[in-house]
Amino acid sequence: MKLYDIVIIGGGPAGLAAAIEARNEGCEKVLILERDKELGGILNQCIHNGFGLHTFKEELTGTEYADRFIKRVLELKLEYKINTMVIDINAEKQITAMNKTDGMFTLQAKAVILAMGCRERPRGALNIPGYRPAGIFSAGTAQRLLNVEGIMPGKEAVILGSGDIGLIMARRMTLEGAKVKAVAEIMPYSGGLKRNIVQCLNDYDIPLKLSHTIIDIEGKDRIQGVTLARVDQNLKPIPGTEYHLTCDTLLLSVGLVPENELSAGMGVHLNPVTNGPMVNELLETNLEGIFACGNVLHVHDLVDYVSEEAKIAGRNAARYVRKTDTPKDGTRTEIRLIPSYGVRYTVPQTIQPERMEEELTVRFRVGNVYLNKCVTVYFDDRKVHSRKKKVMAPGEMEEIKLVKRELMKEPSLKEITIKIEDK
Numbered sequence: 001m002k003l004y005d006i007v008i009i010g011g012g013p014a015g016l017a018a019a020i021e022a023r024n025e026g027c028e029k030v031l032i033l034e035r036d037k038e039l040g041g042i043l044n045q046c047i048h049n050g051f052g053l054h055t056f057k058e059e060l061t062g063t064e065y066a067d068r069f070i071k072r073v074l075e076l077k078l079e080y081k082i083n084t085m086v087i088d089i090n091a092e093k094q095i096t097a098m099n100k101t102d103g104m105f106t107l108q109a110k111a112v113i114l115a116m117g118c119r120e121r122p123r124g125a126l127n128i129p130g131y132r133p134a135g136i137f138s139a140g141t142a143q144r145l146l147n148v149e150g151i152m153p154g155k156e157a158v159i160l161g162s163g164d165i166g167l168i169m170a171r172r173m174t175l176e177g178a179k180v181k182a183v184a185e186i187m188p189y190s191g192g193l194k195r196n197i198v199q200c201l202n203d204y205d206i207p208l209k210l211s212h213t214i215i216d217i218e219g220k221d222r223i224q225g226v227t228l229a230r231v232d233q234n235l236k237p238i239p240g241t242e243y244h245l246t247c248d249t250l251l252l253s254v255g256l257v258p259e260n261e262l263s264a265g266m267g268v269h270l271n272p273v274t275n276g277p278m279v280n281e282l283l284e285t286n287l288e289g290i291f292a293c294g295n296v297l298h299v300h301d302l303v304d305y306v307s308e309e310a311k312i313a314g315r316n317a318a319r320y321v322r323k324t325d326t327p328k329d330g331t332r333t334e335i336r337l338i339p340s341y342g343v344r345y346t347v348p349q350t351i352q353p354e355r356m357e358e359e360l361t362v363r364f365r366v367g368n369v370y371l372n373k374c375v376t377v378y379f380d381d382r383k384v385h386s387r388k389k390k391v392m393a394p395g396e397m398e399e400i401k402l403v404k405r406e407l408m409k410e411p412s413l414k415e416i417t418i419k420i421e422d423k
């Protein structure tokens with residue numbers, strides 16, 4: 001069995017950034033395994049701009065952003081295998097994968113980085129009556145058809161769900177000559193970034209129907225139309241508010257789910273809110289030497305944060321392999337991070353201050369739209385920090401910074417709670 005220092009599952013932006021950083025940190029035998037026919041992950045189908053503003057201080061397309069990392073991987077002569085699907089990993093860090101040339105094979109790694117990204121949630125169409133005619137696509141599938149295969153999914157579209165991919169596809173379909181009649185969102189707020197609502201819907205006069213859902217799909221062979229209705233506070237359609245739109249295409253953009261079948265199979269503990277692994281300050285899971293980063297850990301809004309996080313996982317995996325990491329302090333229990341009052345989750349979920357870097361970014365999402373509220377931080381029952389924010393919305397990731405020297409002054413600290421409060 002071939003032995004590697006670090007095997008990275010997934011060659012998207014997370015896997016690429018993790019591999020580069022692991023090499024920078026001195027790891028020689030690093031391998032990336034990617035099931036697709038090229039490196040770059042989901043970015044290969046993102047030909048719109050808006051990527052890399054934080055990382056490169058310029059606006060790149062998704063493909064350009066990926067290209068910069070791929071070039072670096074090639075310069076560093078990092079080993080990778082494409083068209084290679086990982087089908088199993090066990091807690092002993094043995095990885096079983098298959099491809100057309102090698103067949104099925106097993107590798108032994110000293111550390112593993114999970115970077116498998118996420119997939120689109122399909123359930124949006126499942127609870128709508130009507131046949132399942134042709135013309136219903138997930139927004140990401142439509143994006144791939146249009147941007148990679150050069151196939152136009154349809155001419156008259158309705159989009160269900162206002163996640164970022166749906167918003168981007170509303171603009172993309174319009175630019176290619178389709179008529180996008182509406183984006184229907186069941187919640188009273190959009191699931192996407194504000195900038196995407198402005199640049200992809202408002203600029204093209206595409207109506208965003210908040211608190212609306214589709215209650216009927218018409219058509220047997222090809223979709224011919226949908227019936228929309230307003231929903232009440234319990235998300236139930238309100239009788240009398242129904243109206244009909246003709247369309248030949250329905251795109252579903254109802255959320256993303258981290259790809260964690262491999263993680264769960266090997267015994268990694270998952271967070272029920274993110275569906276991603278529970279991790280500590282090193283982005284290490286409950287299994288020693290198994291790290292996670294990118295959309296497999298939690299769904300990100302911006303790829304820049306994916307790259308930033310992946311560097312942390314790559315660096316810590318390399319330190320683990322090279323035994324240059326700070327050993328766990330057995331005398332101190334880990335501090336738990338508790339999301340509360342409007343905060344849905346945090347990443348990481350635990351920290352040991354001795355092992356963290358000078359500053360640690362804790363990312364989280366809120367569960368509602370909040371205007372002029374504060375993000376507050378409590379050390380056990382003591383409020384230590386409060387920062388006012390004009391707007392917070394579920395579609396945008398939030399963050400706080402924790403400083404090592406401040407935490408080191410608190411040897412008995414057990415919990416750090418993050419809340420949304422008035423002041």
Ligand SMILES: Cc1cc2nc3c(=O)[nH]c(=O)nc-3n(C[C@H](O)[C@H](O)[C@H](O)COP(=O)(O)OP(=O)(O)OC[C@H]3O[C@@H](n4cnc5c(N)ncnc54)[C@H](O)[C@@H]3O)c2cc1C
Binds near residue numbers: 036
């Ligand atoms: C449609 C769309 C539009 C977006 N627009 C923007 C934007 O405008 N600006 C922005 O900053 N961000 C945007 N993002 C977000 C950004 O692209 C993602 O955050 C980023 O791609 C996540 O990187 P990742 O490496 O975690 O996942 P991915 O890019 O999904 O890569 C994961 C890789 O793992 C591989 N993999 C999975 N399972 C296995 C397995 N078992 N074996 C081998 N390989 C496997 C997959 O094939 C894939 O290549 C967009 C995302 C999408 C989906």
